Amino acid sequence: MASLAFSATGTNVFPSYMTVSDNPRRARVGCTFAMAELKKKGKTRELTITNVATELRPLVSPPAKEVAGEGKLVAWTSIQQERWEGELVVEGEIPQWLNGTYLRNGPGLWHLGDYNFRHLFDGYATLVRLHFENGRLVMGHRQIESEAYKAAKKSNKLCYREFSEVPKHDNFLSYIGDLANLFSGASLTDNANTGVVKLGDGRVVCLTETIKGSIVVNPDTLDTLGKFDYSDSLGGLIHSAHPIVTDTEFFTLLPDLVNPGYLVVKMEPGTNERKVIGRVSCRGGPAPGWVHSFPMTEHYIIVPEMPLRYCAQNLLKAEPTPLYKFEWHPDSKGYIHVMCKASGNIVASVEVPLFVTFHFINAYEEKDEEGRVTAIIADCCEHNSNTTILDKLRLENLRSYSGDDDVLPDARYNFIPISMH
Numbered sequence: 384m385a386s387l388a389f390s391a392t393g394t395n396v397f398p399s400y401m402t403v404s405d406n407p408r409r410a411r412v413g414c415t416f417a418m419a420e421l422k423k424k425g426k427t428r429e430l431t432i433t434n435v436a437t438e439l440r441p442l443v444s445p446p447a448k449e450v451a452g453e454g455k456l457v458a459w460t461s462i463q464q465e466r467w468e469g470e471l472v473v474e475g476e477i478p479q480w481l482n483g484t485y486l487r488n489g490p491g492l493w494h495l496g497d498y499n500f501r502h503l504f505d506g507y508a509t510l511v512r513l514h515f516e517n518g519r520l521v522m523g524h525r526q527i528e529s530e531a532y533k534a535a536k537k538s539n540k541l542c543y544r545e546f547s548e549v550p551k552h553d554n555f556l557s558y559i560g561d562l563a564n565l566f567s568g569a570s571l572t573d574n575a576n577t578g579v580v581k582l583g584d585g586r587v588v589c590l591t592e593t594i595k596g597s598i599v600v601n602p603d604t605l606d607t608l609g610k611f612d613y614s615d616s617l618g619g620l621i622h623s624a625h626p627i628v629t630d631t632e633f634f635t636l637l638p639d640l641v642n643p644g645y646l647v648v649k650m651e652p653g654t655n656e657r658k659v660i661g662r663v664s665c666r667g668g669p670a671p672g673w674v675h676s677f678p679m680t681e682h683y684i685i686v687p688e689m690p691l692r693y694c695a696q697n698l699l700k701a702e703p704t705p706l707y708k709f710e711w712h713p714d715s716k717g718y719i720h721v722m723c724k725a726s727g728n729i730v731a732s733v734e735v736p737l738f739v740t741f742h743f744i745n746a747y748e749e750k751d752e753e754g755r756v757t758a759i760i761a762d763c764c765e766h767n768s769n770t771t772i773l774d775k776l777r778l779e780n781l782r783s784y785s786g787d788d789d790v791l792p793d794a795r796y797n798f799i800p801i802s803m804h
């Protein structure tokens with residue numbers, strides 16, 4: 384089968400939103416498809432429908448607002464089934480040349496029993512698969528079986544520290560035990576709900592910001608195959624949720640909360656060993672800035688140092704703080720560092736206007752007439768230097784969103800001159 388290599392990264396901000404509408408025969412998967420029917424336009428289709436649906440669960444927190452002509456706002460509603468697969472009936476026509484599999488990952492289950500999670504980023508990961516072949520489309524989704532998800536399902540309560548949710552403790556001793564486990568990382572979640580990447584060796588890994596939340600999945604069956612164990616001794620608890628992955632490269636950033644900075648690391652296909660390319664020391668603040676994502680050019684890695692910085696004290700708290708695990712330090716300013724991929728040398732480190740960003744858009748090199756790199760352009764989605772975006776992503780706000788408030792980020796153009804010696 385000819386196929387296109389589809390690989391996609393889901394985000395927390397716009398997660399997978401495979402949800403079921405009031406019409407049981409219709410599902411929306413980002414665009415309009417209808418769920419499989421054995422008969423279409425009067426003729427029986429020769430299809431084998433694989434339906435592995437689990438027992439239906441009741442929906443919780445239904446969307447509060449109807450959108451005229453668009454059905455309900457279902458994007459922030461928990462999935463009803465742990466897993467499902469079947470062929471979708473397409474409204475319109477899929478080009479015959481479009482063959483391949485598209486994977487998308489994001490939070491999809493925001494409740495445990497009667498308890499509703501509060502923040503978008505807390506949802507248990509739902510992996511969605513769209514397989515295009517000869518004009519047909521088969522869809523499946525499945526919960527990623529992280530330890531956090533399995534434990535929650537088994538005990539019907541939260542067992543690990545999610546983005547904003549913390550397990551309730553029966554007594555003081557269990558609270559102390561949880562704190563001890565926090566420092567070792569044992570109590571942190573491995574709920575890999577942020578993205579999915581295909582490594583150069585073909586392995587497909589779902590990710591979140593905890594390093595332990597790197598989980599290998601089967602892209603065909605969506606089975607959870609197991610934890611992705613990094614074989615090096617770099618340690619650490621967190622990394623960028625969105626590594627940069629190509630057929631030959633895997634780059635990511637490891638924030639250093641003890642000695643504020645970032646390790647820039649690389650992993651070769653076929654290995655589980657990350658190797659350090661270089662280190663960036665923070666220029667401001669008590670801790671490194673949050674690095675949900677970062678950009679890269681052909682020769683350089685761009686390390687953003689955002690004034691929204693990790694906060695160990697907030698990490699210890701049992702209830703969410705306004706900025707969750709972070710603190711806003713405008714006095715510490717914002718910076719962008721540029722590291723040479725080949726040497727690990729920092730070739731530029733510039734102060735930039737205060738910024739709040741989750742995602743970079745693009746980065747590229749500008750060259751002079753002789754082909755020398757003179758500048759890096761790194762564009763990002765910037766939330767007006769306003770940390771309230773974290774509050775706006777609470778489910779209560781998303782579900783009652785009226786559309787009156789412009790919460791979308793602006794694209795910010797970052798120009799970083801480089802002087803080569």
Ligand SMILES: [Fe+2]
Pocket residue numbers: 393394395396577624625675741742
């Ligand atoms: Fe993201």
